[in-house]
Amino acid sequence: FRRVLFRSCVxxxxxxxxxxxxxxTTTTSDATVETEGxxxxxxxxxxxxxxxxxxxxxxxxxxxxxxxxxxxxxxxMAPDSFLEDGYVDVQQGVKAEDSKFIDTDKxxxxxxxxxxxxxxxxxxxxxxxxxxxxxxxxxxxxxxDVLWTKTYRVKDKQTFINKVxxxxxxxxxxxxxxxxxxxxxxxxxxTSFGMETKDIPYDGVITGFGKINGRRVAVYAQDFxxxxxxxxxxxGKKIAELIDKAIQARCPVxxxxxxxxxxxxxxxxxxxxxxxxxxxxxxxxxxxxxxxxIAGPCAGGAVYSPGITDFIFAVDKISQLFITGxxxxxxxxxxxxxxxxxxxxxxxxxxxxxxxFRCENENSCYESVRKLLDYIPHYYGDEIVQAAKFHFDEKKxxxxxxxxxPENTRKGYDIREIINDxxxxxxxxxxxxxxxxxxxTGFAKIEGRSVGIVANNPAGMGGVLDCDASDKxxxxxxxxxxxxxxxxxxxxxxxxxxxxxEEQKGIIRHGAKVIYAYSESTVPKVTVITRKAYGGAYxxxxxxxxxxxxxxxxxxxxxxxxGAEGAVGILYAKEMADPNRAQExxxxxxxYEQEIMTPTIAxxxxxxxxxxxxxxxxxxxxxxFDILLEKxxxxxxxxxxxxxxx
Numbered sequence: 001f002r003r004v005l006f007r008s009c010v011x012x013x014x015x016x017x018x019x020x021x022x023x024x025t026t027t028t029s030d031a032t033v034e035t036e037g038x039x040x041x042x043x044x045x046x047x048x049x050x051x052x053x054x055x056x057x058x059x060x061x062x063x064x065x066x067x068x069x070x071x072x073x074x075x076x077m078a079p080d081s082f083l084e085d086g087y088v089d090v091q092q093g094v095k096a097e098d099s100k101f102i103d104t105d106k107x108x109x110x111x112x113x114x115x116x117x118x119x120x121x122x123x124x125x126x127x128x129x130x131x132x133x134x135x136x137x138x139x140x141x142x143x144x145d146v147l148w149t150k151t152y153r154v155k156d157k158q159t160f161i162n163k164v165x166x167x168x169x170x171x172x173x174x175x176x177x178x179x180x181x182x183x184x185x186x187x188x189x190x191t192s193f194g195m196e197t198k199d200i201p202y203d204g205v206i207t208g209f210g211k212i213n214g215r216r217v218a219v220y221a222q223d224f225x226x227x228x229x230x231x232x233x234x235x236g237k238k239i240a241e242l243i244d245k246a247i248q249a250r251c252p253v254x255x256x257x258x259x260x261x262x263x264x265x266x267x268x269x270x271x272x273x274x275x276x277x278x279x280x281x282x283x284x285x286x287x288x289x290x291x292x293x294i295a296g297p298c299a300g301g302a303v304y305s306p307g308i309t310d311f312i313f314a315v316d317k318i319s320q321l322f323i324t325g326x327x328x329x330x331x332x333x334x335x336x337x338x339x340x341x342x343x344x345x346x347x348x349x350x351x352x353x354x355x356x357f358r359c360e361n362e363n364s365c366y367e368s369v370r371k372l373l374d375y376i377p378h379y380y381g382d383e384i385v386q387a388a389k390f391h392f393d394e395k396k397x398x399x400x401x402x403x404x405x406p407e408n409t410r411k412g413y414d415i416r417e418i419i420n421d422x423x424x425x426x427x428x429x430x431x432x433x434x435x436x437x438x439x440x441t442g443f444a445k446i447e448g449r450s451v452g453i454v455a456n457n458p459a460g461m462g463g464v465l466d467c468d469a470s471d472k473x474x475x476x477x478x479x480x481x482x483x484x485x486x487x488x489x490x491x492x493x494x495x496x497x498x499x500x501x502e503e504q505k506g507i508i509r510h511g512a513k514v515i516y517a518y519s520e521s522t523v524p525k526v527t528v529i530t531r532k533a534y535g536g537a538y539x540x541x542x543x544x545x546x547x548x549x550x551x552x553x554x555x556x557x558x559x560x561x562x563g564a565e566g567a568v569g570i571l572y573a574k575e576m577a578d579p580n581r582a583q584e585x586x587x588x589x590x591x592y593e594q595e596i597m598t599p600t601i602a603x604x605x606x607x608x609x610x611x612x613x614x615x616x617x618x619x620x621x622x623x624x625f626d627i628l629l630e631k632x633x634x635x636x637x638x639x640x641x642x643x644x645x646x
Contacts, residue, residue, distance in 0.1 A: 174210030221256035236273020261300030314345035387448030452480035455490035474513035481521035524628030
């Protein structure tokens, strides 16, 4: 800028001279912008566009009188019909007459292009949400090097979306002033289809190291504005090298995925880049946590790297994951479908289970990532540090937990209430909350120390185990075991779900994963049976028989092959067919409940460590994990690895 309002440049750190400050008498109305050899009055252009702006009605809240790109009331995006009239090409830069699309009070967006290095202060208000008031943008540096904001083309039916950039790592993802970029000078080596004339900055991906909550992390971010974020040989090698360095440095890897897939011009070299990346993803698995943020489209081969990682974060109306896009689906399947319906955040968090977290916006996504890193070890062997302070309202929670179970054993309840009643206040952090709602997984704190949570949830489908719930539980158990996170399991399960649909989906194979995961795990394992524990599902949900260290049962819990009605129906089928013997059947049912289903029988056999009162649950859990703090497992037969029924 020739006229500056800020004190120092975000890119080169140069500061204004006192003489320059004194010369700042020219008002912003005299500012000009040079574009393609012409000089236009920005102030005049803005005034002209404001006078001709078209009003639109918000479809979300119904607010009228909107003239900008966002609703004045709720901030919703303007309809496509309004935006298409003023389409701005990212590659061509912004002309003065297009300024209405960046001159809006609510928009933090700016089209990043080298043609904008002389843009004057008329555009200050579009920078205010991105650049703090003690900074400047100076003409020594290209605008995209400073902001690196990302914009989607409206004519492609996509929306303008502001993207985190390498300059933003310091105050959005990483702790401030901690991000260090590496391999910024890497360029592609392709000479086909005109690529020899293209200079692709940093080959479309930013890589480096920073800190989150004071601890090291490796971060990479694909830039969709650079060759569509496509992955070529060097692009893939940069990420693969970063992951390899993260394994050596023993720190988590965070990837911001935003790619259209393989770079077609590079052919098999692009596939080599993917192969290098996938190989390092697998090497890192179980060594350092890998977190994927889907910050835009992620198509084709690009989806498999997040698919290998430990946790996937999706953002509403931004994230898109699919093997083939809507156009391919239409050409092959003759089906019209939108990208959101095919692979949006809602689809993958609710139906496919690919995404573990769904966030409203990018800022909440980054906050969730930072929060997750407070619960998990940062590498294999990293000790879970006990918090110096923790809060647990013992009296209040002990009183509440006694009231959670309904009197009617057929009635459901939310298991999260019990989880919250036995864990530190406000410490439960759920994963895959919208997928397989008949079970709950996540992390929590017990006396300031992280534990993994697995629970059946009677509020969803009665808490039965189906294919999706089995996969969700097995994956979470294996993750916790990989990083030595103790496991706390709450059991209220009537069994595996019956019926041809689940049988055909492979409930036997999926259910076996739960048994395998728990049996294989060597971390401290504590199980609490709150109500029902029937049949094979009782065994699968971390029973004493497959390796639980301590199993506690509430007095009203029922442990048996099946419920009383089902058992009597099989054992006394003939008697039940005779109405005159109804009283005899009722007596047999009561006998079954008293002699077979009671937890006392299991306790006598040593299958239950103790029958406890609900109010004492927290105390027993905390003491059990304290006892198991130094647990080691030596019972391993000679083998390379097992063969989990995938």
